Amino acid sequence: xxxxxxxxxxxxxxxxxxxxxxxxxxxxxxxxxxxxxxxxxxxxxxxxxxxxxxxxxxxxxxxxxxxxxxxxxxxxxxxxxxxxxxxxxxxxxxxxxxxxxxxxxxxxxxxxxxxxxxxxxxxxxxxxxxxxxxxxxxxxxxxxxxxxxxxxxxxxxxxxxxxxxxxxxxxxxxxxxxxxxxxxxxxxxxxxxxxxxxxxxxxxxxxxxxxxxxxxxxxxxxxxxxxxxxxxxxxxxxxxxxxxxxxxxxxxxxxxxxxxxxxxxxxxxxxxxxxxxxxxxxxxxxxxxxxxxxxxxxxxxxxxxxxxxxxxxxxxxxxxxxxxxxxxxxxxxxxxxxxxxxxxxxxxxxxxxxxxxxxxxxxxxxxxxxxxxxxxxxxxxxxxxxxxxxxxxxxxxxxxxxxxxxxxxxxxxxxxxxxxxxxxxxxxxxxxxxxxxxxxxxxxxxxxxxxxxxxxxxxxxxxxxxxxxxxxxxxxxxxxxxxxxxxxxxxxxxxxxxxxxxxxxxxxxxxxxxxxxxxxxxxxxxxxxxxxxxxxxxxxxxxxxxxxxxxxxxxxxxxxxx
Numbered sequence: 333x334x335x336x337x338x339x340x341x342x343x344x345x346x347x348x349x350x351x352x353x354x355x356x357x358x359x360x361x362x363x364x365x366x367x368x369x370x371x372x373x374x375x376x377x378x379x380x381x382x383x384x385x386x387x388x389x390x391x392x393x394x395x396x397x398x399x400x401x402x403x404x405x406x407x408x409x410x411x412x413x414x415x416x417x418x419x420x421x422x423x424x425x426x427x428x429x430x431x432x433x434x435x436x437x438x439x440x441x442x443x444x445x446x447x448x449x450x451x452x453x454x455x456x457x458x459x460x461x462x463x464x465x466x467x468x469x470x471x472x473x474x475x476x477x478x479x480x481x482x483x484x485x486x487x488x489x490x491x492x493x494x495x496x497x498x499x500x501x502x503x504x505x506x507x508x509x510x511x512x513x514x515x516x517x518x519x520x521x522x523x524x525x526x527x528x529x530x531x532x533x534x535x536x537x538x539x540x541x542x543x544x545x546x547x548x549x550x551x552x553x554x555x556x557x558x559x560x561x562x563x564x565x566x567x568x569x570x571x572x573x574x575x576x577x578x579x580x581x582x583x584x585x586x587x588x589x590x591x592x593x594x595x596x597x598x599x600x601x602x603x604x605x606x607x608x609x610x611x612x613x614x615x616x617x618x619x620x621x622x623x624x625x626x627x628x629x630x631x632x633x634x635x636x637x638x639x640x641x642x643x644x645x646x647x648x649x650x651x652x653x654x655x656x657x658x659x660x661x662x663x664x665x666x667x668x669x670x671x672x673x674x675x676x677x678x679x680x681x682x683x684x685x686x687x688x689x690x691x692x693x694x695x696x697x698x699x700x701x702x703x704x705x706x707x708x709x710x711x712x713x714x715x716x717x718x719x720x721x722x723x724x725x726x727x728x729x730x731x732x733x734x735x736x737x738x739x740x741x742x743x744x745x746x747x748x749x750x751x752x753x754x755x756x757x758x759x760x761x762x763x764x765x766x767x768x769x770x771x772x773x774x775x776x777x778x779x780x781x782x783x784x785x786x787x788x789x790x791x792x793x794x795x796x797x798x799x800x801x802x803x804x805x806x807x808x809x810x811x812x813x814x815x816x817x818x819x820x821x822x823x824x825x826x827x828x829x830x831x832x833x834x835x836x837x838x839x840x841x842x843x844x845x846x847x848x849x850x851x852x853x854x855x856x857x858x859x860x861x862x863x864x865x866x867x868x869x870x871x872x873x874x875x876x877x878x879x880x881x882x883x884x885x886x887x888x889x890x891x892x893x894x
Contacts, residue, residue, distance in 0.1 A: 402430045406540040407773070408533040415534060427548075428485070431541045435482045438503075438534035442478060445531050446471045459520065460513075466665045467510040467524070473673070473701065474506035476635065478535070493546045494777070494879050498703060498745065500539040501776040502723040505743040507532045508772055508805075509722070513663045536773055543775040581681060584643050588621035595623075603627050603642075603652065612636040622682070624649040630656060630669055635702070637674040644682040647711035647732060651683035657692035664717060668699035678706045678885065685713035690736055690759040696720045700744065704883045707731055714739065715758065721746040721780070725878045729890055734790050738768035740780060741804065747781045747874050749890060754790035755798045755820060764793070765827055767801030769808040774837065779809030781872035784891065787849065788818045796820075799827040801840070803860070809839040811864075811872045813894060814846075821849030824856050834858045843869040843894070869894045 399420060403412035415437040416430060449468050454461035477499040484492045484499075507528050514521035590606045591598030600606045603622055610618045617639050624645040629652060633640055644650025654669030656662045670684045677700070688695035698712045699720035711732040712719050718735035721742035728748040733740060736758035740748070755764040766787070769780045780801075789798075798820045801810050825842070828834050838860030842852055855861060862868075874880035875892040884890055 398425050398427065399430065402427055402541055402544075403537070405544040406537040407775075408537055411530065411533040412537045415537070427541065427545055431538065431545065432482065432485050434534065434538040434541055435478055435485065438531065438538055439475065439478045439482065441534055442471065442475055442531045445527055446475065448527060460663070462661070462663050462666055463513040466513050466663055470506040470510045470665075473635065474503040474531075474535075477503040477506070478538075481538070493542055493549075496542050497539065497546070497775075497777045498725055500535060500542065501743070501745075501773070501778050502701075502703070503535050504532065504539065504773055504776065505723040505770070505778075507535070508743070508770070509665055513665060536775070539773060539775045543777075581643060584619055584641070584680075585621045585645075588619040588643070590618070590620045591623070592620065592627075593623040594625040594627070598623060602629060603631055604629055607631065607633060607637055607640070610637045610640055614639055617641055619643065622650050626651045626653050628653050630654045631671065633670075633672045633674040633677055633702075635673040635675070639676040640674055641678040641680065642682060643680040646681050647683045647709060649683075650681065651685060651711075653685050653687060654697075655686060655688045655692075655695070657686070657688035657695035659692040660688075664694040664696065664720075665699075665722075667694060667717075668696040668720060670698050672698075672700040672702050672705055675702050676704050676883075677702055678708065678888070679710050680708045680888075681710070682707075683711040683713070685711075686715075686718070688715070690715040690757075690762070693737075699742075700724075700726050706884060706888055708888045715756070717741060723778075725880075725883075727874065727878060727880060727884055727888075727890065729888060735766075736764050737762060738765050738802070738804070740766055740782075741768040741770065743770040743772070743776070743778045743805075745778045745877055747783060747872070747878055747880070748785055749783045749874065751782075751785045753782070753785055753787045755787070755793060755796075756790040757793065758796060762796075763827065764796055764798040765802045766799065767810050768804040769801065769810045770804045771807040771809050772805045774807055776807070777877075779811065779839070779872070779877070781811050781813060781877055782815055783813040783872070783894070785815040787815060787821065787847075789820045793820050797822050800825050800842075802827040802829050803834045803838045803840075804829065806835045807837050807839070808834075808860075811839075811841045811843065811869070812845055813842075813869055813872060814844045815850075816847040817845055817849030819848040823851065823854035825852065825854075826856050826858070826861065828856075834860055836860050841868075866894065 399416055403409045406412045416433055449471060452459055452464055454464050481496050481499045484495060511521060511524055511528060514524050590609060592600045592603050592606045594601055606620050613636055620640060620642045622642060622644045631652060652670050656667040658664055658667065669686050684698040686695040686697040694717045695714055697714040697718045699722055701722040703724035705726045707728045709730045713734045715735055716737040716739065718739040719733055721744040723744050726744045726746040728751055731751045733751060734754045734756050736756055753766060755766060758764055767780050771778050799822050800812060826840055836859035839862055840860055841862045841864045843864055870876055870893060873893045874890050880890060881892055
């Protein structure tokens, strides 16, 4: 039995090709953000709408200046040119117009691809049923992300760039997760890759364009979509909702909309029944109080169940428990005891665990794949893959997380603050790795930030090597900030996914940590291991990395900065 189960190995050759393509497309002009006048001049020069005379029926027509300028910033310029040029009916287009068009062509391609997947049969086409179902669900999530992006950009692109980058990053993650579900069957996986190739490239192009626009317009000090001032209430969060979230735990329990209790003292005995009772697409907060007890349920907060606040009697008193795992035939994405797809979910004073054990390899306790998710004073217990921070923006405060291999992983933009991270005893011969971050595109605004946390052993780890993480994907991004590291951390700090090195494109960093395990003198000498200053570290703060001041509700404390 192998020590680690791979999710999809880093492809060094592919990475080299990618870097070569990127180097040939570096922009000649360096945009200065120190002067609004200079920015205006550069923007006008680079994205000006001067175009060559074009005939609508001439397939050999030259590209307009604006299309070429925009497509040159993408990783896949050929697909960008091919997809945007036929859609341009005017010689006067702006970068915003091209961005919206890029999303629309990505949606069109994804709809065709989703149609292909919907016609596949697990029996006839010899595809694992669970992996196929996961792909169908993931493509549906990606389509929602693209639709939100198009709708939001139609209103005001400049004011919502952070949200657009989040949703487009999430869509790309959905494609990658679909592909990872076929790991172990290379032939079938290659087929899936080929069918998702266009979707991946077109979505990546949209993400690159909006990331570039953000850089260009950064000097203009534009406001974010959800921010109307330091003390204002975001439009998606009502004043009444804020009042509810300011309430202490006892008041929340007393005034809950739905009560779940195993002893029959609530409206429901099962959490699943309570979730079904939540109104779909509810803009108001629905509070579910789950009384103490162990609930043996595998649960999904579906994407239509928005703005749910679920509160228990404490992380060690109200526990959701399951045991699905990879060894017994369930794909990693489906093993989660508790999975969140509904935007705005808040979990408080709850425990989530997967009891499959180390021998069963990947077995997720908690997975979140929704935007603006918060877990406060919760416990997450498993072995390999305990916490799957899959995608979008997530915040964890004062939680306890235990595990062994890659037990905090995924491709969300996630901050864990004031948490206790407790590696435990793995299978014989295994090493512990705390994180495995899965960023695949340099333009994704994703990564794992661990701030002001405590890392100590959960059991006797004197004979076990424990590492801060390993790079799951080529742009793996993880930062440990102002945290206490016990002596369990191996002096080299980080473990390669394969071989004895890591892609130079990763971003791993440690800033102002303390404790015997924080000594960086003997860390690995990878190019991707970055020394950062306070300004760099601040990019991983709740305010900057998550735009947290705009959506983390009152009642959940957080430190906004580094």
